[in-house]
Amino acid sequence: xxxxxxxxxxxxxxxxxxxxxxxxxxxxxxxxxxxxxxxxxxxxxxxxxxxxxxxxxxxxxxxxxxxxxxxxxxxxxxxxxxxxxxxxxxxxxxxxxxxxxxxxxxxxxxxxxxxxxxxxxxxxxxxxxxxxxxxxxxxxxxxxxxxxxxxxxxxxxxxxxxxxxxxxxxxxxxxxxxxxxxxxxxxxxxxxxxxxxxxxxxxxxxxxxxxxxxxxxxxxxxxxxxxxxxxxxxxxxxxxxxxxxxxxxxxxxxxxxxxxxxxxxxxxxxxxxxxxxxxxxxxxxxxxxxxxxxxxxxxxxxxxxxxxxxxxxxxxxxxxxxxxxxxxxxxxx
Amino acid sequence: xxxxxxxxxxxxxxxxxxxxxxxxxxxxxxxxxxxxxxxxxxxxxxxxxxxxxxxxxxxxxxxxxxxxxxxxxxxxxxxxxxxxxxxxxxxxxxxxxxxxxxxxxxxxxxxxxxxxxxxxxxxxxxxxxxxxxxxxxxxxxxxxxxxxxxxxxxxxxxxxxxxxxxxxxxxxxxxxxxxxxxx
Numbered sequence: 001x002x003x004x005x006x007x008x009x010x011x012x013x014x015x016x017x018x019x020x021x022x023x024x025x026x027x028x029x030x031x032x033x034x035x036x037x038x039x040x041x042x043x044x045x046x047x048x049x050x051x052x053x054x055x056x057x058x059x060x061x062x063x064x065x066x067x068x069x070x071x072x073x074x075x076x077x078x079x080x081x082x083x084x085x086x087x088x089x090x091x092x093x094x095x096x097x098x099x100x101x102x103x104x105x106x107x108x109x110x111x112x113x114x115x116x117x118x119x120x121x122x123x124x125x126x127x128x129x130x131x132x133x134x135x136x137x138x139x140x141x142x143x144x145x146x147x148x149x150x151x152x153x154x155x156x157x158x159x160x161x162x163x164x165x166x167x168x169x170x171x172x173x174x175x176x177x178x179x180x181x182x183x184x185x186x187x188x189x190x191x192x193x194x195x196x197x198x199x200x201x202x203x204x205x206x207x208x209x210x211x212x213x214x215x216x217x218x219x220x221x222x223x224x225x226x227x228x229x230x231x232x233x234x235x236x237x238x239x240x241x242x243x244x245x246x247x248x249x250x251x252x253x254x255x256x257x258x259x260x261x262x263x264x265x266x267x268x269x270x271x272x273x274x275x276x277x278x279x280x281x282x283x284x285x286x287x288x289x290x291x292x293x294x295x296x297x298x299x300x301x302x303x304x305x306x307x308x309x310x311x312x313x314x315x316x317x318x319x320x321x322x323x324x325x326x327x328x329x330x331x332x333x
Numbered sequence: 334x335x336x337x338x339x340x341x342x343x344x345x346x347x348x349x350x351x352x353x354x355x356x357x358x359x360x361x362x363x364x365x366x367x368x369x370x371x372x373x374x375x376x377x378x379x380x381x382x383x384x385x386x387x388x389x390x391x392x393x394x395x396x397x398x399x400x401x402x403x404x405x406x407x408x409x410x411x412x413x414x415x416x417x418x419x420x421x422x423x424x425x426x427x428x429x430x431x432x433x434x435x436x437x438x439x440x441x442x443x444x445x446x447x448x449x450x451x452x453x454x455x456x457x458x459x460x461x462x463x464x465x466x467x468x469x470x471x472x473x474x475x476x477x478x479x480x481x482x483x484x485x486x487x488x489x490x491x492x493x494x495x496x497x498x499x500x501x502x503x504x505x506x507x508x509x510x511x512x513x514x515x516x
Contacts (some may be wrong), residue, residue, distance in 0.1 A: 046377045048386045298377040299370065314363055 003284045016113055021102070024117050028101055028254065033063030035250045036151075039293050046297035057289030066243075073239035080146035081236065089141020090244040092238060096133035097251035100106035103127060105185045107268045107277035115268070115278055116185065123182035124172055127259055128165070131214060134248065135161050138216075138223060141245075142233030153232025156304060157223035160213055168210035174326040175263045184259070185280040188236035188267030195266040206266045206315050208291070211256035213307070216249060217292055219299035222307055257288035378444040397482050402465045404483040405458055407501040408476065408494035410448060416502070417477035418456060419449030427472035449475075456498035461491055482511065 012020075037052065044051025052059035077086055096126060102125055107115025120126045135157055142154025176182055178199065179190040187196075197204045213220035224232040234245050261267060261284035270280035302310065388395055397403065408417045420437030438454035446452040467480050478501075488494055 042381075045381045045385065048380055048383065050385045050387050050389070053389075294374060294377065298373045 012113065017118070020113075020117060022320070024101060027175070028251070032247060032250045033067070033120050034060070035253070036063050036066070036246075038289070039066075039250075042290065042293045043297050045267075046294070048124065048270070060133060067240075070240050070243040075239050075241065078146050078236050080090045080182075082144040083147070085140045085144035086236075087241075088243045089144060090235075090248075092137030093134040093248035094137075094244050094251070096130045096137070097248050097255060099130040099133075100127055100255040101251070101258070103184055104255065105188055105262055105267055106281045108185070108189070108274075110274065114185065119183055119185045119317040121183060123184050124176060124259070124263070124268060125182060127255070128169060131252070132161070132165065134252065135199065137248075138233045141237065142223075145180065145233070145236035147236050149231075150233050151236045153225070153229050153235070156225070156229075157216070157233060160216075160220065160222060160303075160307060160311075163308050164213040164315065167206055167212065167311060167315035167319040170323050171206035171210065172259075173323045174200050174203040176321075177326050177330050184262045184267075188262050188269065190311060191266040191269055195264065195269070197264040197266075199229045200264060200322070200326070202318060203326075204260070206319050206322070207260055207264070207312075208288075209315060211260060212292070213311075214256055215252035215292070217253065218296040219302050220307055221301055222304055225301060227301070252291050253289055254285065257285045257292065260288055261285050394510055396512040397484070398512050401482055401484075402467045402480040404460065404481050404486055405463075405469070405496070405501055406479050406481040407456065407498060408479065409502065413448070415445060416447040416452060417473060417475045418453045418473075419477070420451045420453040420456075421474065422499065423472040424469035424478055427468040429466060429468060430460040430462045430464045433457070433469060434459075453498060456501065458496045458501065460486055460492065460496055461494040464491050 031229075041051035041059065041063070052062040055065045077083065102117030103120055103123065104118040105114075105119070109115075120261075138157045139154045142150040142152075142157070145151075175187060175196045178196060179187040181187060181190070212218070216223055222232075224234065226232075229235070233239060234242055237245060258281075263286075265284045267284075268277035268281040270276065270283075272280070282331040409415060410417060420435055422435045422437065425431075425433040425435050433453060434457045435453050436455035437451045440446060440450060440452050465480065468481050486494070
């Protein structure tokens, strides 16, 4: 068994890294608008409707129309907003989302090139570090907007963060202990025989629940809560600033789905030749994205205090128990 | 959690017992919530499988019932091609919205327009006033006017909504789908 700090001596040429970052960035930003269509069409189907089908074939050009509309809006700033922080608000989550995407493994190392942005030794800790950055964006944006709804939304997102982040970390700890590595690539390689979703089903469920909160998705979209808080921290944002908050929501769905697919669903593992690896990974991520949408179409928003009690009274003890049992089993077996 | 005990001063008064849901906490609550969540997911998935019920209107029209009262139609005799309307103005008299205008004229031998002595030289229905009650159809002694199935009559100008005899005699360009038996 290796030390928990992954030993990733694998180094690539600088130009390979740059090409990889550009490709990942381009692919992800091409996928994100399609996700919005997918979500709206799927939600429509869940409600006996078609969803958007007017713009382009099957409504596929709908995001183009949406972005065109958002760009043409006036970049309005409320009079009592704090200028710099107000602009920084939607920017930070975008950065955090893009950074988090870097560690999602799309395939194994082939011909000296790894099919991922970077294999960081601290692996999953990096994910927690950068994804927590996104909440600074929400907090700053909500606070700097100078509106009470925004402030309430920001406070809620802070309270939400502390109530699920610990359980999320503990849920992944079981997998880390079983794989004996923090690196996502090593974790995926360790799932050659059996996917960790089987022995770590509790961890998987807790991680997905926390993931819904991480992406501010129903049923844990209390920071937005459009019924109570107008749009929470997004209330005072318009145009493409609002658009980037929206973008981040989908990016975080992608990140959480990617991490879950790599940690629990065997990442790129699947039958077939080696070049199918990224497709397997993509299929698993897509399935999880559909799960996100399915859950959003089903569950009503939890009340604020219900989220707290779920996080602290249910998820945290369960995750701790899961970690303890896993630790005992890993040591004993 | 036990139910709060009732104070003694309430003994003589009728107290309505408040119905409360089961206690949310505990392992039972967790199990229940999990089960109900799965049931909800099943419910929405069933909707997905059933497929959309949307009728995509401009491309796809809602079928109407056979007795649907849409735009009026004037009729001719099928064998002779003569108009059924004899210009009696009973429809105009029956019309509660007063939207029918009939000016009758004598039929000239040789160029007969209708089967009777007289015919409608002018027959106009102002569809912007019509309430589609169908009284004209009931009043007509010759079944010359009936209510058709067209319901797409929106227009940009009020004067375009005054339908003349020629327009009412002509077949509508696109037939509205009719509901089949049992639909």
